[in-house]
Amino acid sequence: MVFTLEIGIIALALASIIAAVFPSTSNSAALLFLVSLAAGLVGIHLVAFHFRWQMIPVFVVIGFLLVKLLLGWEAGRAAGFIGAGVGILFLATSTVLSLGLPVRTLPAPDGPGKAGVVTINREYIPDSDADGDPAQIRRLQLKVWYPAAIEDGKEFGRETVWSEFNSAEYFSAIERFFTAYLKNMKTHSFLSPPMAVGGTDRPVLIYNHALLSIASDSFLLMESLASHGYVIIAIRHKDQRGEYALLHDDLSDEEKAKEVENFKKLGGKDLERDERSAVSLQVYRDNNTLPVIVKRRAKDTGFVLDNLDSILKDIPGCTEGRCADNQRIGIVGLSLGGAVATEFCKADPRCAAAVNLDGGIFGTNIEVPVQVPYLMLYSERNEGGNDFAKTGADETYEDYTISGAEHLNFADASVVLPGLRYIRLLGSIDGEHMNRERNLLVRDFLDRQL
Template identity: 30%
Template sequence: MPEMWRKRVGALGAALALTLVAAVPASAAPSVVTTAPGISTVTGIRLSLPAPSGPLPVGTVPVRLVDRSRPDPWVKGRPYRELMVSVWYPAARAPGRPVSSHLPPLVAADLDATSAPALLGVRPGQVDWAATRTHARLDAPVRPRAGGYPVVLYSPGYMVPRSLGTLAAEDLASRGYVVVTVDHTYEASAVEFPGGRLERARVRADSTADAMKALDVRVADLRFVLDVVTARHTGLPSSLRRALDTTRVAALGFSMGGAATARLMYADHRVKAGVNLDGSLFGEVTERGLDGPFLQLAADRDDPSWETFRKQRRGWKRDLRLAGAEHYSFTDLQALVPRISSGLGTPSEIVGTVDPVRSIAAQRAYVAAFLDLQLKGRETRLFDRPSPAFPEVGFLG
């Protein structure tokens, strides 16, 4: 295991508290309930997420998937593997449909009652964790498109819920992609299933063995989701299945999700392109490389595994560094923590010193340009040289 990744995993027990702040959205305005004429009570800070930048409305739907071909690796005696995913897609305008929550209600309640007080020093009720909304309409009709939309699988970081990838998922959906974000059950901090069931993490934040096992499990999870997407298994609503162009599939991952993306692309040639957001790499894929196109975006630090991997990659490749960024700059926390810091006094070091608005704009531009190039054949000059539009982004190697 690379030393850089070991440090990130080892520090996660402390960082997890701040990671879970992803449930908290961005504008610091308190929620006020009027209890009597002239008397108001502050019930918790309410915040919001920045909007996606593409032209299309977005829909989303949560889906429970069951893989009966393998036992659950974390629960002894359970003969199947169970996952929750969210599908984000270009939608027809549906103003009557409700806007989806950023965090499922049981996960929000669990955060308020346990993680926030214990790890953040935020008292229960001080933040209205359940109040945040995305910009996607729940179960909105799919926007019709001849031939369907390219598909992107998203895998989050170690012990990180899929909700932390909402900004990336919504933005790509608004640009004409179907994005499937995956919760890796019993590794993610908390996963809510239909029927009011909450499953918490069973891995240890400081365990190298658990982390290495989790990476293998993730690749199997993603291959199963890919089977579902390519209709080898049922699971997605029929309207969504008809909207997918399964000849154009990419994977995108943050941290361990980035490592899983490289492993997935190495193992499964249905994945045509990959993006690693600040994940350390190791194992066979690092030594043998990839033939397909692969983009990497790094925080403002060096990772030795990237140089080894870069030398072995034979396909299209670019490795970029975002000046002033930290590891969690590549999650929703980039937008959320700075505003939380000003509203609640939560430290913001985990997202660095880069301006959050510019950081998000740069990430969106480069990830979308890469996927447009590789999956849609749209030419771009963005990867030819450093761009004056994004001076924070430097080229590595």
């Protein structure tokens, strides 16, 4: 619906430009009709679909033509053709943005059940440790996906895509402006329905996001897992930006330069697999910022598990907090969150399985082998980077490379922001194909281990 309306507005604007370039008595009447109709559709678009910044260039064209008609501006033939060329360029820009950053219907979860979601806030002060980590307050936002009971005839609202970006407390006006159009896209996560009946044997997953991200950056994976009976608690670290800035600012210029140089080496496409593993290990050893963040986030994961019953009580229909199996715990992480999952599972016996979605293994115990079943999913560029971790690891260490995937494909950007593929931020793999393959690999591993 949104795309059809936008293409209609762009087509009317193009027809208006053509009518304006070749002025005549009949064309003047046609121009007035076309511009008026286009302006009317713009009004409908703004009311029905909030504000789509992707359409600003075409709005400018229609606004200019409307003012031209109202004021009776006339231009010479040369100026008219130049203006038409600029106008067509504006329309082309809006067309590309509308196609590349669309409002679309999202793929439904592939399991037999429905997915519910609740948002819970928690704060705690961790104990300081021997490494001198300060005992500062940790503010967490938890998003919990779970199998939901949707009664016939009873409607529950659905969460919008990446709704966390709506918060002025954590995101700048520019970020909220560019993500506001996502309010038009509904996920398949129902807001606060009761948990489906089914006993207390559901596995629990803790999800850690990337370095600077949101809890719902992989909501399609969460919905899939919840529809198959998992309870997933995704952790967002509210003060992540300030924490990273403080740690990074404390580095010397020499340390900052070394980190930049190391990441350049790691990003090289011409590395052989064994060479990539050796380079990665050195990068992990030399980094002075990320291991601190990983250690702190691993503590956050421990806090969530320490308070699991209390957190689960906030799910409607789970008043006792015992609607999942606290002995079947999996830890999943994306990018730096993969390092958090690895770090936690090396030290805490509550972890029964770990999943690393294209993350490096930064941390304080880099070369300590992980002794729980472990799934490593790679993008093509990062293939083999963590091979050193296989030494001494549990025999159920599995790794797969998804053909055509880049790092950002492991979040849901490949489905929500498909246009990023054309500026090389996403790989060549189709977004929905990527979503299915990632979800299937993760669920198959977790089903076997948990």
